[in-house]
Amino acid sequence: MIVRPISRYAAPLVLAAALAGCAGSLPAATSTDPAVLHAAADLARQEAAAAQTTTTSLDTGTTETSSDPSTSTGGQASSTASSTTTPPAVSPSRASTSRVPTSRAVASTAAIPTETASPVSPAQAKLFVVDATLPFGAARLAETAAYSLRHYGSASSRLTPTMIVLHFTAGATWTSARDTFAQDVPNLGELPGTCSHYVIDRDGTIYSLVPVTIRCRHTIGLNDQAIGIEMVQPAGPSGGWADQQILARPAQVDAALALVRQLQATYGIPTSSVIGHAMANADPHFHDLLGWRNDHVDWQSADVAQFRARL
Structure with missing residues (x-):
């Protein structure tokens, strides 16, 4: 695979290399202005429509060029907090990222044919994934392993995904969700603290928060x-x-559909295992050694069923 710079214009955002497998701790976070993130994502869309699109593999984090000119544009974590606790006050004005010495936004495709310039359907929607990695160092990894031991019987922070759970944030901005997740404060x-692997803004921008190989x-x-x-x-x-x-x-749901499709293809996740948070307790894979249950109503x-029908 040939690795190339994304563009001489796409300075402010780095792709979620965190989507690759992560075997250790992640470095501490640095701050990044959300306005810069949005500006870079918009610029990436314009470049993808005008010339070449840089595609990214979710499971490898590598980039390659494609000539396709087409573009598209809450769980504990849902709603970014437990129903029995109030999330800490957060500021929507800034978001911090880790592993971002430079930043850039990139477009990712899920095996989209490049021979046609016909209008883009939801099945062909590109993924604009922005790295907004949470601080997830050794201490939080150890907390995750200890939580897993108490609730699932295995002291591990590693995830081999077999399911996807849909949430909504119950908030107006992606930064408020990210900032809440970054706090790492006790929940229940x-x-x-609670977290999620991705958050998708209303404009269709996908923010990667945690590698999918970490619980x-x-x-x-x-x-x-x-x-x-x-x-x-x-x-509401x-x-x-x-x-x-x-x-x-359209922009948001098409991005969600494209992301789910690519995760399904990467990890072999069947559509029947794409569920909503409100469905979790009844899922046959549900288990909790302490007898905890979900009380959320999102999805x-x-x-x-409507979402799955569009996959």
Whole structure:
């Protein structure tokens, strides 16, 4: 695979190399302005539409060039907090990232044919993945392993994903979700704090928060098996209402569908194992040694059925 610079213009964002397998601790985070992240993502979209698109493999983190000019544009973690605890106050004005000496946004494709210039369908939507890695050092990895021992019987922080759980943030910005996850404060009296692997903004930008090879505390009973994907959506009259807002938002839902498809292809995850947080307790893979249960309403089964039908 030929590795090339993304573009002479795409300075401010680095791709989520964290999506590759991670065997150790991650370095401490540094701050990055969300406005810069959005500007770089927009610039990457414009370049992809005008010339070449840099594609990225979620499981290797490597980049290669493609000539396809087409583009598209909450669990414990859902809602970014437990229903029995109030999340810490966070500032939506800044987001911090780790492993970002320089930054750039990139577009990723899931085996999209490049021979045609026909309009892009949701099945062909490109992924604009921005590295917004959470601070996840040795201490948090140890907390995750200890949590896993108590709840799942194995002292490990490693994840071999076999499921995907959909969430919405119950907040208005992706930065507020990320900042809450970065806090690493006790939830339901236990560490580590909640987190999710991805958060997808309403404009379709995908932010990578944690490598998918590390367990995140986003869904009780499934954290040792599932990738968590948050979608920015304020809470409303009901979980179903909020789900429908996302399903009716093309940029966001198309990005979510494209991300899920690529994760399915990479890890062999069947569509039946793409579930909503509200469905977790009834899932046959659910298990928790302490008898904990989820009480969240994000992504009801009827709404997940609509999402699956579009995969």
